[in-house]
Amino acid sequence: MKKVFMPLVMVAILALIPFVGVQYAGLSYLFGVIIPYTAIVVLLAGFLLRLADWLRRPVPFRIPTTCGQEKSLEWIKYDRFESPHRFWEVAARVLFEVLFFRSLFRNTKAEIHKDANLAYGSHKWLWFGGLAFHWSLLIIVLRHSRFFFPMVPGFTDLLSHVDGFFDVTLPTFYITDAVVLVAITFLVFRRLNDAKMRLISLQTDYFPLFLIAAIVVVGVFMRYLTRLDIMPVKDQMLRLVNFSVDAPGDIGALFYVHLFLVSVLAIYFPFSKLMHAGAIFLSPTRNQCNNSREKRHINPWNTAIKFRTYAEYEDDYREKMKKAKLPIEKQ
Template sequence: MKKALIPLLMVAVLALIPYIGVRYAGLGYLFGIVIPYSAMAVLICGFMSRMADWLRRPVPFCIPTTCGQEKSLDWIRQDKLESPSSFFYAAARVLSEVFFFRSLFRNTRSELHKGSNLTYGSNKWLWLGGLAFHWSLLVIVLRHARFFFIMVPDSLQYLDDADRFLDVTLPAFYMTDALVLAAVTFLLLRRIRDARMRVISLPTDFFPLFLIMAIVVLGISMRYVTKVDVMPVKALMMNLVNFTFEPPGEIGTLFYVHLFLICVLAIYFPFSKLMHMGGIFLSPTRNQANNSRAKRHRNPWNSAIKFRSYAEYEDDYREKMKKAKLPVEKQ
């Protein structure tokens, strides 16, 4: 299956680049200093550019998607989240999508059974897998923030302790490591095993999944298998934060592969479907209030129209109206 094999080979080649460069060419400074700064610059500039471009786009119609009772008569109960009539509830609906994937929770699946019998059923696995993937990834990113502080904030320490409350291994086992690996595997197998998903899937759908899976596997390997020393890693991260540009110390080659793949993901982010992270807040089907009957939505594309009163119209055509024997207000 070329759609999946090509992205897999691309990730493998990308992983070999820093491995060979650091292990055999001694390019630790390039992969530890230059590329991370470049990747962060591309991520920030690209993200802001895409968001600014979307913010400039006019919204010609009031098109919120609704699946509940809109605001009507006082004795009819309104579904304020599914059909918001104010900015507050529209914002609450967007936040519920961001944090809980409410629309995906209602996801259904249609299948043919016994010939031509089309059946519909609830499909919560995609919602559960997506929720586990995004929340685990968020917790992992926040946990890694401790490398950028000399003194770890209490909030990050509490989060770290909660993630490894099953402290039965050495080093401590993080639940999110297993959850994110299981979730990304589920999302990948879903696109491979489901025939309908294979048809509509593109190589750009598989590439970020393989890339994130490689990043996760390398991170787990460095913690539980190869045991990379975290002190040089933290020193490098502190140098990056403080813009000291000092050469990195002795760190395992797998760390540079891990860091390089993260940089690739950061560079790829603004130009991919991953920008839905910012686009969800600007989606007119979600962030608009369903109040078009109470408040007129003005199309910003409409040009300014100069209106003429009837008196002005009559002044222009009075003589012609008289010849046609049409009544006029002024003689």
């Protein structure tokens, strides 16, 4: 299983680099200032360039995916969300897709039954696992905003309270930490368990999963086991957001592993399948309204054709048509 092993080894090596670098070579400036700045520049520039590249691609035809009645005559009821024909209907559909993975909810699984019949069944686990993964990551990242503002923002406090609802450990156990770990485990085993999935999965499917898992595991270690002092971390993050290039204070090597893996993720993001985060908004099958009965869409690069009307045709051939006793409109 080279496809699984290689990304695993790569993530392990990536985690070791900053640990050795900071612990034994004192490279905290490299891992605490230079690499994070580089990563954010690559992420922003890469993300915007990919979006710009997609935006300038011509989309001459209406190709929204629909599974409902299109808007046509007033008395025919149409489906606003399955076949949207106004901007706000499209926007609502995209929003539901982004927030609740609406199309994945309809995901089906195909199986050959014992009697050799192909059968389709409901398959909600991927939808549920994917949703749990993305939502818990989002909440974790939003909670991290406390490191980037001098005063902890109100919504971060609220999120942390709700997330720490069980209040069972010291420091408070966050539900999302457990959910994200279970979800990542599910997403990895989903690929490993099934022969078809194993076959189509690539190293680039496993790598981001292992990388995010490593970031989460190191974060969990720092919070619950090694009990990292977060004040120097916050000082350093405030320096970074204020574009300062001062050296970081005394922070444990484990933090640099966390930060380095996040930096690798940021650099990897624009060049990988993770760009689906931006692509969903630019996907013509999602972001177009289905109004081709209402509006004529003309391919912009069609060569200009000089059309000849029937009246012009008749003007040219009237005499010949009369001779041939063909009906004419204008005498």
